Amino acid sequence: MTAVTTGARTGRTHPSAPAGRTRRRWWGGQPIGTLFAAPYLVFVLAIFAYPLGFAAYISVHDYFFTAPGVEVDKPFVGLDNFVTVLTDPQVLASFRNTAVFLVINVPLTVVLALVLASALNAGVRWASVYRVAYYVPYLTASVSLVGVWMLLFSSGGLVNAVLGPLAPDPSWLINKGLAMPTIALYVTWKQLGFYVLLYLAALQNVPRELYESAETDGANGFQRFLNVTVPGVRSATTLALILAIITGTNLFTEPYLLTNGGGPDGASTTPVLLIYQRGIQQQNPDTAAAIGMLLVIVVGLLSLAANRLNREK
Numbered sequence: 001m002t003a004v005t006t007g008a009r010t011g012r013t014h015p016s017a018p019a020g021r022t023r024r025r026w027w028g029g030q031p032i033g034t035l036f037a038a039p040y041l042v043f044v045l046a047i048f049a050y051p052l053g054f055a056a057y058i059s060v061h062d063y064f065f066t067a068p069g070v071e072v073d074k075p076f077v078g079l080d081n082f083v084t085v086l087t088d089p090q091v092l093a094s095f096r097n098t099a100v101f102l103v104i105n106v107p108l109t110v111v112l113a114l115v116l117a118s119a120l121n122a123g124v125r126w127a128s129v130y131r132v133a134y135y136v137p138y139l140t141a142s143v144s145l146v147g148v149w150m151l152l153f154s155s156g157g158l159v160n161a162v163l164g165p166l167a168p169d170p171s172w173l174i175n176k177g178l179a180m181p182t183i184a185l186y187v188t189w190k191q192l193g194f195y196v197l198l199y200l201a202a203l204q205n206v207p208r209e210l211y212e213s214a215e216t217d218g219a220n221g222f223q224r225f226l227n228v229t230v231p232g233v234r235s236a237t238t239l240a241l242i243l244a245i246i247t248g249t250n251l252f253t254e255p256y257l258l259t260n261g262g263g264p265d266g267a268s269t270t271p272v273l274l275i276y277q278r279g280i281q282q283q284n285p286d287t288a289a290a291i292g293m294l295l296v297i298v299v300g301l302l303s304l305a306a307n308r309l310n311r312e313k
Helices: 002-010 019-027 031-061 080-086 089-121 127-139 142-154 158-166 177-205 208-216 223-234 234-247 253-258 270-280 285-312
Strands: none
Touching: 031 253, 080 089, 080 285, 089 127, 089 177, 089 223, 089 234, 089 270, 089 285, 127 177, 142 158, 142 177, 142 223, 142 253, 177 223, 177 234, 177 253, 208 223, 223 234, 253 270, 270 285
């Protein structure tokens, strides 16, 4: 009995401990929970971990597609593919396009979502109607929404008709300087409902007593928003920042459909779109994989920076 007790205190399993206790530690405190989580773990390994590892392998080899059953030597080339990618002006331009997108989309998404969620949480009239209205674009298929935006922002579209002589020429989606900002506005509008609901859930956990105390101390509405709401939903803001960054860096559908594959002249080409063009259309999977690995590194660094910045503030 003494040996078993000592092992439990030190966190180690003594040889004399019962086998059932060892199994419980292996499976965790809730074996049924581990059992239910196992299929998702298999899904993550098969859908995410294995493709990522295979992409890393391709990126350091002279890799190309062959017919099924045909074995061809694909030599190790080290960092040659990365050097090729980093010296390619088109690749560098795609990352700059993504930076432009993130600078517009991420702050706009976070600020608008928090402001709208705060207004809905304050008890405005028809709050449930607004919630549905914000969320409908997020649920609607991108193809149908893209068609509407192409009509709105075309040369003879409604937006240019309203602006009249102030309308840009060339028009929005065929203008090199406005194509990516227009896509950023579209994605912000489409994804906004999700982030509004995210902030609404976070606002439910902010104690009402804090607002009452701030009001008693003479704080106006804007001061209560800055000093109570913003700190109270900091964890939700971190999550929103990371999700917005991941969504922006993986942009594909919107530039592919809105600007006919990254036009005009590559002004809206993104790294993911370039991966598709290089890997599938041009049959260069090694350089496409190198672009993908660089994108993974960039997303990881940006997410860590956003997390640390928000925690410090």
